[in-house]
Amino acid sequence: MSHSIAIGKKAPDFDLPVVGGDYGENARVKLADLKGSQVVLYFYPKDDTPGCTTQACGIRDAWSELSAKAKVFGISIDPVKKHAKFIEKYSLPFPLLSDEAQTMVEAYGVWVEKSMYGKTYFGTERTTFVIDEKGIVKAIFPKVKPAEHVDQLLAVL
Numbered sequence: 001m002s003h004s005i006a007i008g009k010k011a012p013d014f015d016l017p018v019v020g021g022d023y024g025e026n027a028r029v030k031l032a033d034l035k036g037s038q039v040v041l042y043f044y045p046k047d048d049t050p051g052c053t054t055q056a057c058g059i060r061d062a063w064s065e066l067s068a069k070a071k072v073f074g075i076s077i078d079p080v081k082k083h084a085k086f087i088e089k090y091s092l093p094f095p096l097l098s099d100e101a102q103t104m105v106e107a108y109g110v111w112v113e114k115s116m117y118g119k120t121y122f123g124t125e126r127t128t129f130v131i132d133e134k135g136i137v138k139a140i141f142p143k144v145k146p147a148e149h150v151d152q153l154l155a156v157l
Helices: 050-061 063-067 080-090 103-107 146-156
Strands: 015-020 023-030 039-043 071-076 096-098 111-116 119-124 127-131 137-141
Touching: 015 080, 050 063, 050 071, 050 080, 050 146, 063 071, 063 146, 080 096, 127 146, 137 146
Parallel strands: 039 071, 071 096
Antiparallel strands: 015 023, 015 096, 039 127, 111 119, 127 137
């Protein structure tokens, strides 16, 4: 299930509920609203799981450096309420997008078949997209290792 997302191509737009960072209750964000800024979209499987927590806390710990270079958003299919608890538990300074309808994970090609303990299922592949000021994909990090994520981002931004 490959999509036409590639470096140098226009990133798919989105319009999703967001919580955290500078966003208040019932806020939504669209890619079109972010034009003029570099944008980091990092897709992760699930709030408050070991790898996702490592990844989120790495971004939190490098926040002053990252936020000076780009608008950063975490995205999972978890609901806004679960995101809010995750943000509060780990003092995350950045916003999280809720893709409960799975439209964004599909559009970005990160909703994939996975397997664990011999069972196959669909889930979000940990992937990060860096989008330039004009909405063009600048970098893609597939199957990101949570502990290496911040270093990869800083190298590209």
